[in-house]
Amino acid sequence: MIHIDHIHKKFGTHTVLNDISIKIEEGQIFGLLGQNGAGKTTLMKIMLGLLKADQGDVRILGESVRFGNTPTNQHVGYLPDVPSFYPYMTAYEYLLFCGEVTGLDKKVRVERAKRYLALVGLPFNRKRIGGFSRGMKQRLGIAQALIHQPKVLICDEPTSALDPVGRREMIEILQRIKHETTVIFSTHILSDAEKICDRVAFLHNGTFQLSGKVSDILKQHQKPILRVVVQQMADAEKLKPLLTNATQSGTTFTIPSANLLETQQQIFEQCIQQQIAIQSIEIEQSTLEDVFLEVIQS
Amino acid sequence: MNQVSALFKKEWIDFFRNYRLLILATVFFILAFSSPLTAKFMPEILGNFLPKDVADSFPTPTAFDSWQQFFKNFSQIGLFVFVLIFGASLSNERQHGTLVIPLTKGLSRTSVILVKSLFSMIMWTVIYVLSVLVVYAYTIYYWPKEDVQHLFLSVFLLWLFGIFVASVLILGNVLFRSFFGTLLFAVGILIVLFIISLFEKLKDLSFIRLISENNLVLHGEYVWSDYTGVLITTTICIIACHLLAIVLFNRKGI
Numbered sequence: 001m002i003h004i005d006h007i008h009k010k011f012g013t014h015t016v017l018n019d020i021s022i023k024i025e026e027g028q029i030f031g032l033l034g035q036n037g038a039g040k041t042t043l044m045k046i047m048l049g050l051l052k053a054d055q056g057d058v059r060i061l062g063e064s065v066r067f068g069n070t071p072t073n074q075h076v077g078y079l080p081d082v083p084s085f086y087p088y089m090t091a092y093e094y095l096l097f098c099g100e101v102t103g104l105d106k107k108v109r110v111e112r113a114k115r116y117l118a119l120v121g122l123p124f125n126r127k128r129i130g131g132f133s134r135g136m137k138q139r140l141g142i143a144q145a146l147i148h149q150p151k152v153l154i155c156d157e158p159t160s161a162l163d164p165v166g167r168r169e170m171i172e173i174l175q176r177i178k179h180e181t182t183v184i185f186s187t188h189i190l191s192d193a194e195k196i197c198d199r200v201a202f203l204h205n206g207t208f209q210l211s212g213k214v215s216d217i218l219k220q221h222q223k224p225i226l227r228v229v230v231q232q233m234a235d236a237e238k239l240k241p242l243l244t245n246a247t248q249s250g251t252t253f254t255i256p257s258a259n260l261l262e263t264q265q266q267i268f269e270q271c272i273q274q275q276i277a278i279q280s281i282e283i284e285q286s287t288l289e290d291v292f293l294e295v296i297q298s
Numbered sequence: 299m300n301q302v303s304a305l306f307k308k309e310w311i312d313f314f315r316n317y318r319l320l321i322l323a324t325v326f327f328i329l330a331f332s333s334p335l336t337a338k339f340m341p342e343i344l345g346n347f348l349p350k351d352v353a354d355s356f357p358t359p360t361a362f363d364s365w366q367q368f369f370k371n372f373s374q375i376g377l378f379v380f381v382l383i384f385g386a387s388l389s390n391e392r393q394h395g396t397l398v399i400p401l402t403k404g405l406s407r408t409s410v411i412l413v414k415s416l417f418s419m420i421m422w423t424v425i426y427v428l429s430v431l432v433v434y435a436y437t438i439y440y441w442p443k444e445d446v447q448h449l450f451l452s453v454f455l456l457w458l459f460g461i462f463v464a465s466v467l468i469l470g471n472v473l474f475r476s477f478f479g480t481l482l483f484a485v486g487i488l489i490v491l492f493i494i495s496l497f498e499k500l501k502d503l504s505f506i507r508l509i510s511e512n513n514l515v516l517h518g519e520y521v522w523s524d525y526t527g528v529l530i531t532t533t534i535c536i537i538a539c540h541l542l543a544i545v546l547f548n549r550k551g552i
Binding site for chain 1 (some may be wrong): 301398404
Protein backbone atom coordinates (compact mmCIF):
# COMPACT_ATOMS: atom_id res chain seq x y z
CA MET A 1 0.00 0.00 0.00
CA ILE A 2 2.74 2.47 0.97
CA HIS A 3 6.33 1.89 -0.06
CA ILE A 4 9.00 4.08 1.41
CA ASP A 5 12.11 3.43 -0.57
CA HIS A 6 15.61 4.55 0.44
CA ILE A 7 14.67 8.04 1.59
CA HIS A 8 17.48 10.45 2.47
CA LYS A 9 16.92 13.93 3.85
CA LYS A 10 19.40 16.47 5.13
CA PHE A 11 18.80 19.92 6.59
CA GLY A 12 22.07 21.75 6.03
CA THR A 13 24.73 19.37 7.29
CA HIS A 14 22.37 17.58 9.66
CA THR A 15 21.15 14.23 8.33
CA VAL A 16 17.60 13.67 9.50
CA LEU A 17 16.69 10.59 7.48
CA ASN A 18 19.39 8.20 6.37
CA ASP A 19 18.28 5.53 3.92
CA ILE A 20 14.82 4.86 5.29
CA SER A 21 12.82 2.02 3.74
CA ILE A 22 9.61 0.35 4.90
CA LYS A 23 6.37 -1.10 3.57
CA ILE A 24 3.08 -0.35 5.24
CA GLU A 25 0.15 -2.61 4.51
CA GLU A 26 -3.54 -1.94 4.25
CA GLY A 27 -5.87 -1.90 7.23
CA GLN A 28 -3.22 -1.41 9.87
CA ILE A 29 -2.47 1.11 12.51
CA PHE A 30 1.18 1.86 11.98
CA GLY A 31 3.08 3.66 14.73
CA LEU A 32 6.04 5.80 13.82
CA LEU A 33 7.93 6.13 17.06
CA GLY A 34 10.86 8.22 18.08
CA GLN A 35 12.08 10.98 20.30
CA ASN A 36 11.32 14.62 19.57
CA GLY A 37 13.43 15.66 16.62
CA ALA A 38 13.97 12.09 15.41
CA GLY A 39 12.58 12.95 11.96
CA LYS A 40 9.01 11.65 12.25
CA THR A 41 7.41 14.87 11.03
CA THR A 42 9.99 15.18 8.25
CA LEU A 43 9.16 11.69 6.98
CA MET A 44 5.43 12.45 7.09
CA LYS A 45 5.85 15.71 5.22
CA ILE A 46 7.80 13.88 2.52
CA MET A 47 4.92 11.38 2.24
CA LEU A 48 2.55 14.33 1.73
CA GLY A 49 4.71 16.13 -0.83
CA LEU A 50 5.17 19.07 1.53
CA LEU A 51 8.92 18.49 1.68
CA LYS A 52 11.29 17.25 -0.96
CA ALA A 53 13.43 14.19 -0.22
CA ASP A 54 17.08 14.45 -1.27
CA GLN A 55 16.99 10.87 -2.50
CA GLY A 56 14.56 8.00 -2.64
CA ASP A 57 10.92 7.55 -3.47
CA VAL A 58 7.60 7.20 -1.68
CA ARG A 59 4.79 5.36 -3.45
CA ILE A 60 1.21 5.42 -2.25
CA LEU A 61 -1.07 2.86 -3.94
CA GLY A 62 1.61 2.43 -6.59
CA GLU A 63 1.82 6.12 -7.43
CA SER A 64 4.95 8.18 -6.67
CA VAL A 65 4.63 11.21 -4.41
CA ARG A 66 5.68 14.45 -6.08
CA PHE A 67 6.80 17.56 -4.24
CA GLY A 68 4.20 20.34 -4.47
CA ASN A 69 0.70 19.50 -5.54
CA THR A 70 0.84 15.71 -5.53
CA PRO A 71 -2.08 13.68 -6.89
CA THR A 72 -1.40 10.97 -4.29
CA ASN A 73 -2.91 13.30 -1.68
CA GLN A 74 -6.39 12.40 -2.89
CA HIS A 75 -5.84 9.07 -1.13
CA VAL A 76 -4.40 10.65 1.98
CA GLY A 77 -5.91 12.47 4.94
CA TYR A 78 -3.53 14.51 7.05
CA LEU A 79 -3.71 15.75 10.60
CA PRO A 80 -0.78 18.10 11.34
CA ASP A 81 0.76 18.15 14.82
CA VAL A 82 -0.73 21.57 15.54
CA PRO A 83 -3.65 21.89 13.13
CA SER A 84 -4.78 25.46 12.42
CA PHE A 85 -8.32 26.08 11.30
CA TYR A 86 -10.28 29.20 10.43
CA PRO A 87 -11.32 30.41 13.89
CA TYR A 88 -14.36 32.27 12.56
CA MET A 89 -15.99 29.11 11.18
CA THR A 90 -17.97 26.47 13.01
CA ALA A 91 -16.73 22.87 12.90
CA TYR A 92 -19.57 21.94 10.54
CA GLU A 93 -18.78 24.82 8.18
CA TYR A 94 -15.11 23.86 8.18
CA LEU A 95 -15.94 20.28 7.25
CA LEU A 96 -18.22 21.47 4.44
CA PHE A 97 -15.39 23.72 3.21
CA CYS A 98 -12.92 20.79 3.23
CA GLY A 99 -15.46 18.59 1.48
CA GLU A 100 -15.98 21.17 -1.24
CA VAL A 101 -12.23 21.64 -1.71
CA THR A 102 -11.83 17.90 -2.29
CA GLY A 103 -14.62 18.03 -4.86
CA LEU A 104 -17.48 16.28 -3.05
CA ASP A 105 -21.07 16.96 -4.15
CA LYS A 106 -23.19 19.06 -1.87
CA LYS A 107 -25.39 16.17 -0.72
CA VAL A 108 -22.39 13.97 0.03
CA ARG A 109 -20.47 16.62 1.95
CA VAL A 110 -23.45 17.55 4.09
CA GLU A 111 -24.01 13.91 4.96
CA ARG A 112 -20.32 13.26 5.68
CA ALA A 113 -19.78 16.43 7.68
CA LYS A 114 -22.58 15.38 10.01
CA ARG A 115 -21.37 11.79 10.17
CA TYR A 116 -17.76 12.63 11.00
CA LEU A 117 -18.74 15.26 13.55
CA ALA A 118 -20.68 12.52 15.31
CA LEU A 119 -17.83 10.02 14.89
CA VAL A 120 -15.31 12.25 16.63
CA GLY A 121 -17.86 13.32 19.23
CA LEU A 122 -18.18 17.01 18.41
CA PRO A 123 -21.60 18.60 18.86
CA PHE A 124 -23.40 20.02 15.83
CA ASN A 125 -23.86 23.62 16.95
CA ARG A 126 -23.01 27.26 16.22
CA LYS A 127 -19.85 27.37 18.35
CA ARG A 128 -16.89 28.76 16.42
CA ILE A 129 -13.56 26.95 16.22
CA GLY A 130 -11.84 29.95 17.84
CA GLY A 131 -13.41 28.88 21.13
CA PHE A 132 -12.39 25.21 20.90
CA SER A 133 -10.08 23.45 23.35
CA ARG A 134 -7.01 21.61 22.06
CA GLY A 135 -8.76 18.29 22.35
CA MET A 136 -11.73 19.52 20.33
CA LYS A 137 -9.42 20.91 17.65
CA GLN A 138 -7.60 17.60 17.47
CA ARG A 139 -10.92 15.81 17.00
CA LEU A 140 -11.97 18.24 14.30
CA GLY A 141 -8.57 17.54 12.77
CA ILE A 142 -9.42 13.85 12.50
CA ALA A 143 -12.86 14.63 11.05
CA GLN A 144 -11.44 16.91 8.34
CA ALA A 145 -8.79 14.33 7.48
CA LEU A 146 -11.48 11.69 6.94
CA ILE A 147 -13.99 13.81 5.01
CA HIS A 148 -12.89 12.53 1.58
CA GLN A 149 -12.64 8.96 2.93
CA PRO A 150 -8.94 8.57 2.25
CA LYS A 151 -7.23 5.20 2.02
CA VAL A 152 -4.50 6.44 4.34
CA LEU A 153 -4.71 8.69 7.37
CA ILE A 154 -1.47 10.35 8.47
CA CYS A 155 -1.58 11.83 11.98
CA ASP A 156 1.37 13.71 13.39
CA GLU A 157 1.51 13.37 17.18
CA PRO A 158 -2.27 13.34 17.58
CA THR A 159 -2.16 12.60 21.30
CA SER A 160 0.93 14.45 22.47
CA ALA A 161 -0.59 17.81 23.31
CA LEU A 162 -3.63 16.40 25.09
CA ASP A 163 -4.50 15.71 28.70
CA PRO A 164 -5.05 12.06 29.75
CA VAL A 165 -8.79 12.17 29.03
CA GLY A 166 -8.24 13.74 25.63
CA ARG A 167 -5.57 11.15 24.85
CA ARG A 168 -7.80 8.27 25.70
CA GLU A 169 -10.60 9.66 23.56
CA MET A 170 -8.25 10.19 20.64
CA ILE A 171 -7.00 6.61 20.91
CA GLU A 172 -10.57 5.36 20.92
CA ILE A 173 -11.33 7.37 17.81
CA LEU A 174 -8.27 5.97 16.02
CA GLN A 175 -9.33 2.46 16.94
CA ARG A 176 -12.83 3.10 15.64
CA ILE A 177 -11.65 4.29 12.23
CA LYS A 178 -9.15 1.49 11.75
CA HIS A 179 -11.70 -0.40 9.67
CA GLU A 180 -12.18 2.51 7.30
CA THR A 181 -8.60 3.47 6.58
CA THR A 182 -4.97 2.63 7.16
CA VAL A 183 -3.65 4.83 9.94
CA ILE A 184 -0.07 6.03 10.25
CA PHE A 185 0.57 7.96 13.39
CA SER A 186 3.66 9.29 15.01
CA THR A 187 4.16 9.62 18.71
CA HIS A 188 6.75 9.69 21.42
CA ILE A 189 4.24 8.39 23.94
CA LEU A 190 4.94 4.69 23.67
CA SER A 191 2.16 3.48 25.89
CA ASP A 192 -0.29 4.95 23.36
CA ALA A 193 1.43 3.09 20.56
CA GLU A 194 1.43 -0.16 22.49
CA LYS A 195 -2.30 0.11 23.04
CA ILE A 196 -3.40 0.48 19.44
CA CYS A 197 -0.64 -0.17 16.90
CA ASP A 198 -0.43 -3.33 14.84
CA ARG A 199 3.04 -2.49 13.70
CA VAL A 200 5.59 0.04 14.82
CA ALA A 201 8.95 1.35 13.71
CA PHE A 202 11.46 3.12 15.93
CA LEU A 203 13.14 6.03 14.26
CA HIS A 204 16.44 6.92 15.87
CA ASN A 205 19.58 8.57 14.50
CA GLY A 206 18.01 8.79 11.06
CA THR A 207 17.25 5.10 10.64
CA PHE A 208 14.71 2.55 11.73
CA GLN A 209 16.40 0.82 14.66
CA LEU A 210 13.60 -1.66 15.09
CA SER A 211 10.38 -2.39 13.23
CA GLY A 212 7.70 -5.01 13.04
CA LYS A 213 4.60 -6.27 14.77
CA VAL A 214 4.23 -5.01 18.30
CA SER A 215 3.68 -8.53 19.60
CA ASP A 216 6.80 -9.84 17.79
CA ILE A 217 8.97 -6.99 19.07
CA LEU A 218 7.80 -7.57 22.60
CA LYS A 219 8.30 -11.34 22.29
CA GLN A 220 11.80 -10.83 21.01
CA HIS A 221 12.95 -8.09 23.33
CA GLN A 222 10.78 -8.52 26.33
CA LYS A 223 12.59 -9.34 29.54
CA PRO A 224 11.36 -9.69 33.04
CA ILE A 225 11.95 -6.55 35.01
CA LEU A 226 11.80 -5.54 38.62
CA ARG A 227 10.01 -2.34 39.43
CA VAL A 228 11.08 -1.00 42.81
CA VAL A 229 9.41 1.97 44.45
CA VAL A 230 11.11 3.52 47.49
CA GLN A 231 9.38 5.76 49.97
CA GLN A 232 11.30 8.99 49.80
CA MET A 233 13.34 10.96 47.31
CA ALA A 234 16.30 10.80 49.74
CA ASP A 235 16.12 7.00 49.63
CA ALA A 236 16.03 7.12 45.86
CA GLU A 237 19.19 9.22 45.83
CA LYS A 238 20.93 6.68 48.04
CA LEU A 239 19.85 3.74 45.92
CA LYS A 240 20.66 5.35 42.57
CA PRO A 241 24.46 4.77 42.51
CA LEU A 242 23.98 1.15 43.56
CA LEU A 243 21.73 0.23 40.63
CA THR A 244 23.83 0.84 37.57
CA ASN A 245 21.59 -0.75 34.94
CA ALA A 246 18.31 0.72 36.21
CA THR A 247 16.26 3.54 34.74
CA GLN A 248 14.88 5.93 37.32
CA SER A 249 11.83 8.15 37.28
CA GLY A 250 11.16 9.86 40.61
CA THR A 251 11.13 7.23 43.32
CA THR A 252 10.58 4.36 40.85
CA PHE A 253 13.42 2.19 39.53
CA THR A 254 13.03 -0.15 36.58
CA ILE A 255 15.65 -2.89 36.57
CA PRO A 256 15.95 -5.38 33.71
CA SER A 257 17.09 -8.72 34.92
CA ALA A 258 18.01 -12.13 33.55
CA ASN A 259 18.00 -13.73 36.96
CA LEU A 260 15.15 -12.37 39.02
CA LEU A 261 15.95 -14.07 42.30
CA GLU A 262 19.54 -12.92 42.28
CA THR A 263 18.68 -9.32 41.44
CA GLN A 264 15.98 -9.29 44.07
CA GLN A 265 18.39 -10.54 46.70
CA GLN A 266 20.96 -7.87 45.81
CA ILE A 267 18.39 -5.13 46.08
CA PHE A 268 17.14 -6.30 49.47
CA GLU A 269 20.69 -6.56 50.81
CA GLN A 270 21.54 -3.07 49.66
CA CYS A 271 18.35 -1.64 51.07
CA ILE A 272 19.00 -3.20 54.48
CA GLN A 273 22.58 -1.95 54.50
CA GLN A 274 21.65 1.57 53.50
CA GLN A 275 18.46 1.60 55.58
CA ILE A 276 16.22 2.34 52.64
CA ALA A 277 12.48 1.78 53.01
CA ILE A 278 10.93 -0.03 50.07
CA GLN A 279 7.33 0.84 49.35
CA SER A 280 6.73 -1.83 46.74
CA ILE A 281 8.59 -4.30 44.59
CA GLU A 282 7.01 -5.96 41.59
CA ILE A 283 8.01 -8.37 38.86
CA GLU A 284 6.76 -7.22 35.45
CA GLN A 285 7.33 -7.75 31.76
CA SER A 286 9.11 -4.93 29.94
CA THR A 287 6.87 -2.65 27.92
CA LEU A 288 7.43 -1.12 24.51
CA GLU A 289 8.82 1.90 26.31
CA ASP A 290 11.43 -0.19 28.10
CA VAL A 291 12.41 -1.83 24.81
CA PHE A 292 12.71 1.58 23.18
CA LEU A 293 14.89 2.98 25.95
CA GLU A 294 17.11 -0.04 25.67
CA VAL A 295 17.43 0.39 21.89
CA ILE A 296 18.35 4.07 22.29
CA GLN A 297 20.86 3.37 25.03
CA SER A 298 22.57 0.61 23.07
CA MET B 299 -15.09 25.15 -9.93
CA ASN B 300 -15.88 23.54 -6.58
CA GLN B 301 -12.68 24.92 -5.11
CA VAL B 302 -13.32 28.44 -6.34
CA SER B 303 -16.80 28.51 -4.85
CA ALA B 304 -15.53 27.03 -1.56
CA LEU B 305 -12.87 29.73 -1.37
CA PHE B 306 -15.31 32.53 -2.15
CA LYS B 307 -17.65 31.33 0.60
CA LYS B 308 -14.73 31.17 3.04
CA GLU B 309 -13.56 34.68 2.13
CA TRP B 310 -17.08 35.98 2.58
CA ILE B 311 -17.49 34.40 6.03
CA ASP B 312 -14.12 35.86 7.05
CA PHE B 313 -15.02 39.29 5.66
CA PHE B 314 -18.41 39.32 7.31
CA ARG B 315 -17.72 37.74 10.71
CA ASN B 316 -14.47 39.57 11.37
CA TYR B 317 -16.30 42.90 10.90
CA ARG B 318 -14.26 43.83 7.85
CA LEU B 319 -17.38 44.39 5.79
CA LEU B 320 -18.81 46.55 8.54
CA ILE B 321 -15.66 48.65 8.83
CA LEU B 322 -15.14 49.07 5.09
CA ALA B 323 -18.79 49.90 4.36
CA THR B 324 -19.10 52.28 7.32
CA VAL B 325 -15.99 54.25 6.40
CA PHE B 326 -16.91 54.39 2.71
CA PHE B 327 -20.47 55.51 3.37
CA ILE B 328 -19.41 58.15 5.89
CA LEU B 329 -16.96 59.48 3.31
CA ALA B 330 -19.65 59.35 0.64
CA PHE B 331 -22.31 61.14 2.72
CA SER B 332 -19.90 63.74 3.99
CA SER B 333 -18.60 64.73 0.55
CA PRO B 334 -21.68 66.62 -0.74
CA LEU B 335 -22.59 67.77 2.77
CA THR B 336 -19.17 69.29 3.41
CA ALA B 337 -19.25 71.02 0.05
CA LYS B 338 -22.73 72.40 0.72
CA PHE B 339 -22.51 73.41 4.35
CA MET B 340 -18.85 74.04 5.11
CA PRO B 341 -18.94 77.68 3.89
CA GLU B 342 -22.03 78.30 6.05
CA ILE B 343 -20.47 76.68 9.10
CA LEU B 344 -17.23 78.58 8.67
CA GLY B 345 -19.21 81.75 8.09
CA ASN B 346 -20.53 81.54 11.64
CA PHE B 347 -17.02 81.74 13.04
CA LEU B 348 -15.31 84.05 10.61
CA PRO B 349 -15.73 87.80 10.09
CA LYS B 350 -18.55 88.62 7.69
CA ASP B 351 -16.37 90.01 4.89
CA VAL B 352 -14.22 86.86 4.86
CA ALA B 353 -17.27 84.63 4.86
CA ASP B 354 -18.85 86.56 2.01
CA SER B 355 -15.72 86.06 -0.07
CA PHE B 356 -16.33 82.27 -0.21
CA PRO B 357 -17.55 81.27 -3.63
CA THR B 358 -21.01 79.64 -3.68
CA PRO B 359 -20.56 75.87 -3.53
CA THR B 360 -21.26 73.90 -6.69
CA ALA B 361 -21.67 70.31 -7.81
CA PHE B 362 -17.97 70.34 -8.69
CA ASP B 363 -17.09 70.98 -5.05
CA SER B 364 -19.15 67.99 -4.03
CA TRP B 365 -17.29 65.66 -6.41
CA GLN B 366 -13.98 67.24 -5.55
CA GLN B 367 -14.55 66.32 -1.91
CA PHE B 368 -15.47 62.80 -2.96
CA PHE B 369 -12.27 62.28 -4.94
CA LYS B 370 -10.15 63.77 -2.20
CA ASN B 371 -11.72 61.50 0.43
CA PHE B 372 -11.64 58.29 -1.57
CA SER B 373 -8.19 58.63 -3.09
CA GLN B 374 -6.73 59.09 0.40
CA ILE B 375 -8.73 57.75 3.35
CA GLY B 376 -10.82 55.38 1.22
CA LEU B 377 -7.86 53.66 -0.39
CA PHE B 378 -5.94 53.58 2.88
CA VAL B 379 -8.78 51.77 4.66
CA PHE B 380 -9.03 49.38 1.72
CA VAL B 381 -5.31 48.58 2.14
CA LEU B 382 -5.78 48.06 5.89
CA ILE B 383 -8.66 45.65 5.33
CA PHE B 384 -7.08 43.54 2.58
CA GLY B 385 -3.38 44.09 3.27
CA ALA B 386 -2.87 40.81 5.13
CA SER B 387 -5.49 38.52 3.64
CA LEU B 388 -2.97 35.92 2.44
CA SER B 389 0.03 36.66 4.66
CA ASN B 390 -2.20 36.09 7.70
CA GLU B 391 -3.02 32.61 6.46
CA ARG B 392 0.61 31.90 5.76
CA GLN B 393 1.58 33.04 9.24
CA HIS B 394 -1.05 30.94 10.97
CA GLY B 395 -0.69 27.90 8.73
CA THR B 396 -4.41 27.74 7.98
CA LEU B 397 -3.71 26.85 4.35
CA VAL B 398 -1.78 23.66 5.19
CA ILE B 399 -4.86 21.46 5.52
CA PRO B 400 -6.69 22.72 2.39
CA LEU B 401 -3.48 22.54 0.33
CA THR B 402 -2.82 18.92 1.33
CA LYS B 403 -6.38 18.24 0.17
CA GLY B 404 -5.35 19.29 -3.31
CA LEU B 405 -6.45 22.93 -3.23
CA SER B 406 -4.78 24.73 -6.12
CA ARG B 407 -2.53 27.58 -5.10
CA THR B 408 -3.44 29.49 -8.24
CA SER B 409 -7.09 29.47 -7.14
CA VAL B 410 -6.07 30.79 -3.73
CA ILE B 411 -4.34 33.80 -5.29
CA LEU B 412 -7.03 34.52 -7.86
CA VAL B 413 -9.95 34.20 -5.45
CA LYS B 414 -8.31 36.37 -2.79
CA SER B 415 -7.54 39.07 -5.33
CA LEU B 416 -10.90 38.85 -7.10
CA PHE B 417 -12.75 38.96 -3.80
CA SER B 418 -11.03 42.18 -2.73
CA MET B 419 -11.74 43.69 -6.16
CA ILE B 420 -15.42 42.76 -6.00
CA MET B 421 -15.77 44.26 -2.53
CA TRP B 422 -13.99 47.42 -3.66
CA THR B 423 -16.23 47.66 -6.71
CA VAL B 424 -19.55 47.06 -4.92
CA ILE B 425 -18.93 49.44 -2.03
CA TYR B 426 -17.31 52.03 -4.29
CA VAL B 427 -20.24 52.00 -6.73
CA LEU B 428 -22.74 52.35 -3.88
CA SER B 429 -20.74 55.28 -2.50
CA VAL B 430 -20.71 56.93 -5.92
CA LEU B 431 -24.49 56.54 -6.11
CA VAL B 432 -24.86 58.19 -2.71
CA VAL B 433 -22.74 61.17 -3.75
CA TYR B 434 -24.56 61.35 -7.08
CA ALA B 435 -27.99 61.40 -5.43
CA TYR B 436 -27.06 64.11 -2.93
CA THR B 437 -25.31 66.19 -5.54
CA ILE B 438 -28.36 66.08 -7.83
CA TYR B 439 -30.55 66.94 -4.85
CA TYR B 440 -28.57 70.01 -3.78
CA TRP B 441 -27.53 71.23 -7.21
CA PRO B 442 -30.28 70.03 -9.54
CA LYS B 443 -29.41 72.44 -12.31
CA GLU B 444 -25.69 71.92 -12.43
CA ASP B 445 -24.12 69.22 -14.50
CA VAL B 446 -20.54 67.96 -14.40
CA GLN B 447 -18.89 66.59 -17.51
CA HIS B 448 -17.50 63.09 -18.08
CA LEU B 449 -18.56 61.93 -14.64
CA PHE B 450 -18.30 58.27 -15.59
CA LEU B 451 -14.73 58.60 -16.84
CA SER B 452 -13.69 60.49 -13.74
CA VAL B 453 -15.21 57.90 -11.38
CA PHE B 454 -13.88 55.05 -13.49
CA LEU B 455 -10.27 56.26 -13.17
CA LEU B 456 -10.31 56.13 -9.38
CA TRP B 457 -12.02 52.73 -9.48
CA LEU B 458 -9.28 51.38 -11.75
CA PHE B 459 -6.63 52.68 -9.37
CA GLY B 460 -8.33 50.69 -6.59
CA ILE B 461 -8.12 47.56 -8.74
CA PHE B 462 -4.43 48.26 -9.31
CA VAL B 463 -3.90 48.64 -5.55
CA ALA B 464 -5.63 45.28 -4.98
CA SER B 465 -3.17 43.66 -7.43
CA VAL B 466 -0.20 45.23 -5.67
CA LEU B 467 -1.54 43.92 -2.36
CA ILE B 468 -1.83 40.33 -3.54
CA LEU B 469 1.75 40.41 -4.84
CA GLY B 470 2.92 41.99 -1.57
CA ASN B 471 1.12 39.22 0.34
CA VAL B 472 3.10 36.59 -1.54
CA LEU B 473 6.41 38.42 -1.17
CA PHE B 474 6.07 39.18 2.54
CA ARG B 475 4.78 37.20 5.46
CA SER B 476 3.86 40.25 7.50
CA PHE B 477 1.31 42.99 6.99
CA PHE B 478 3.95 45.67 7.39
CA GLY B 479 6.02 44.15 4.61
CA THR B 480 3.02 44.38 2.30
CA LEU B 481 2.23 47.92 3.49
CA LEU B 482 5.79 49.11 2.84
CA PHE B 483 5.74 47.40 -0.54
CA ALA B 484 2.52 49.23 -1.50
CA VAL B 485 3.89 52.55 -0.27
CA GLY B 486 7.13 51.89 -2.17
CA ILE B 487 5.19 51.27 -5.39
CA LEU B 488 3.28 54.52 -4.83
CA ILE B 489 6.54 56.45 -4.39
CA VAL B 490 7.91 54.93 -7.59
CA LEU B 491 4.76 56.03 -9.41
CA PHE B 492 5.17 59.56 -8.09
CA ILE B 493 8.77 59.64 -9.23
CA ILE B 494 7.76 58.42 -12.69
CA SER B 495 5.18 61.19 -12.91
CA LEU B 496 7.94 63.75 -12.41
CA PHE B 497 9.54 62.89 -15.75
CA GLU B 498 8.04 64.86 -18.59
CA LYS B 499 8.26 61.98 -21.08
CA LEU B 500 6.74 59.35 -18.79
CA LYS B 501 4.18 61.64 -17.20
CA ASP B 502 1.40 60.59 -19.55
CA LEU B 503 1.83 56.95 -18.58
CA SER B 504 1.93 57.42 -14.81
CA PHE B 505 -0.93 55.76 -12.93
CA ILE B 506 -0.96 58.68 -10.53
CA ARG B 507 -3.05 60.42 -13.18
CA LEU B 508 -5.86 58.02 -12.26
CA ILE B 509 -6.25 59.74 -8.90
CA SER B 510 -4.89 63.21 -9.58
CA GLU B 511 -6.85 64.40 -12.60
CA ASN B 512 -10.42 63.45 -11.67
CA ASN B 513 -11.47 67.06 -11.10
CA LEU B 514 -9.93 68.21 -14.37
CA VAL B 515 -11.88 65.48 -16.15
CA LEU B 516 -15.09 66.87 -14.65
CA HIS B 517 -14.20 70.27 -16.06
CA GLY B 518 -13.83 68.70 -19.48
CA GLU B 519 -10.08 69.15 -19.71
CA TYR B 520 -9.43 65.48 -20.48
CA VAL B 521 -11.46 62.88 -22.35
CA TRP B 522 -11.24 59.06 -22.73
CA SER B 523 -8.73 59.24 -25.57
CA ASP B 524 -6.23 61.04 -23.32
CA TYR B 525 -6.05 57.94 -21.13
CA THR B 526 -5.46 55.19 -23.69
CA GLY B 527 -1.78 54.85 -22.74
CA VAL B 528 -2.42 54.80 -19.00
CA LEU B 529 -5.29 52.33 -19.30
CA ILE B 530 -3.12 49.93 -21.28
CA THR B 531 -0.13 50.16 -18.91
CA THR B 532 -2.35 49.81 -15.83
CA THR B 533 -4.03 46.72 -17.24
CA ILE B 534 -0.66 45.20 -18.10
CA CYS B 535 0.61 45.88 -14.58
CA ILE B 536 -2.50 44.38 -12.98
CA ILE B 537 -2.07 41.19 -15.01
CA ALA B 538 1.70 41.11 -14.36
CA CYS B 539 1.20 41.40 -10.59
CA HIS B 540 -1.13 38.40 -10.66
CA LEU B 541 1.10 36.25 -12.85
CA LEU B 542 4.10 37.00 -10.68
CA ALA B 543 2.12 36.31 -7.49
CA ILE B 544 0.93 32.94 -8.86
CA VAL B 545 4.38 31.84 -10.03
CA LEU B 546 6.06 32.83 -6.76
CA PHE B 547 3.36 31.36 -4.52
CA ASN B 548 3.56 28.01 -6.33
CA ARG B 549 7.23 27.80 -5.38
CA LYS B 550 6.87 28.77 -1.74
CA GLY B 551 7.12 26.18 1.01
CA ILE B 552 4.21 26.15 3.42
